[in-house]
Amino acid sequence: EGTSIRPLWGTAQLFMHPRYMHGAATRLR
Structure with a gap:
């Protein structure tokens, strides 16, 4: 479980950045 949460946290932190x-919004749309 810890390993699965680790990558998720990294992505969450990046998404938190303005x-x-x-960049992510433009890529997704």
């Missing part, structure tokens, strides 16, 4: 959010 700069990364803008």
Whole structure:
């Protein structure tokens, strides 16, 4: 479980970033 949560946390932190959010939103849309 710990290993599965580790990558998820890293992605969550990146998404939390405002700069990364803008890039991710443009990529997803």
